[in-house]
Amino acid sequence: MGVEDENNFKLRPMKCELNYLSKSDGSAILAQGETVVLVSVNGPLDIKSNSQSIEKATLEVLFCGKGGKPSVADRFKENVIKQTCETAILGCLYPRTGISLTIQELEDYGGLLTCTVNCACLALLNSGMAMRHMVAAISCAVNEVGNLVLEPSYEQVQSSRALLHFVFESREKNLVTGFTEGSFSEDTYEEALARCRLASELVFDFYRDIVRKYSNVI
């Protein structure tokens, strides 16, 4: 893989619409390639006193899969999104309140979780929630020969040896969340991390374009 290759990567085409739902405080629908996710944000709102925190807002994440029935795997996805968004939101500005994030999976052709994290970030931006930084998720597959494929398609995911997912923040491009499937060497990990970090810039640019389109002031 040459240097040229590293700088000329393309992500799967992203299409987004904000304010997709009329009744929620913020919503976004995002398609990355053929994977489509819809996220709605409500809050800050009143919640039960036993789940209130006096220090920061409580984030509730509900993930609805396409199949309908909730499973342990869904809890895991909810946890990933909750932990990531909790870092991004300035929760200390909304103490004793709740913020609810509802996610509906519409199509899954690989990279569902990365698409969900990006869509959640867009929905949070749309709702006007105070945030510490934005987050961008990028996934990377290691194919049979050991080469890295950024934002793999469905077929590439099926045939890959390992899958690595990273979420970066917009300010210093530090790692917020990372999780992996399969096994891989240290060099692969370092390279994947570096390339995904570069690619996250494209996602942030995309956020900027989308927000500019919907905003009259900027």
Add this chain to the structure above:
Amino acid sequence: MAEVYKLIHPVKYFNDYINRNVRPDGRKFEDQRNIKLNVNAIKSTDASAVVKCGNTTVVCGIKLELAKPKAEEPDFGFLVTNVELLPLCSSKFRPGPPSDHAQVISNIVADIFANSKSVNLKDLCIVPDKLAWVVYCDMVCLDNDGSVVDACIMTLITSLKSLTLPKVNYDVETEEISVDTSIRTPLNINGLPVATSFAVYQQSPRSIVLIDPSAYEEEMCGGTGANLIICWNNGQFCGIQKFGGSNLSNEAEKKTLIIAKERSKLVEKVIETCLKNEIK
């Protein structure tokens, strides 16, 4: 006095320790807690192990059963892992159905173990499409004082290493099953996955990495579930997970990878010594 101080100024209390490059329990940043390991602690199981990392205690028991393989995967056996975090182990857990956190931990352990590919599920098949082993690995946390995933992976792999499968004869015509418990073969295990947890404490401008954090440290570093967990097996990583919490810089992240590799060597030695002593 210190106890009162801890309650009144929790953040400052913790910060004061960190500023002096020491942790509240007296460890340095890169010191881990002592590991105590015991195999075959429960006689009624097919294999078992207890591990104690500092105060964190996890017991693993393995139960064997026979079943028919799934039609879509006729030559695969089953390995089912489950982690239970009962109210016994921490005041954070209430009686009733497993909490979200418990489900997530269970999922992480199962994921790490599946990704390490240490057990080939084909080895658990006896007769394709007819008979296969089901290995139930139940882990119960007795005391949760942080880094539960590390302890779970350690007990799980130790018990699997000490597991022996009895010989099974299957008559294809009469479909009769006879188990001969006198002839036992050990289960083939590939490598030895070792997980290491790190808590990341943001003290701007630097981020401090605490190895093998206790429950108190986990709470100060962004709550449970915000740990960075690195699993190393056979010269490869089989799981690097971090969910939110404090952000990790590039240099700190490189350091953690090196420490995780070093720690895995140590844990491997502990497990091997323990198993060797057991055989004697």
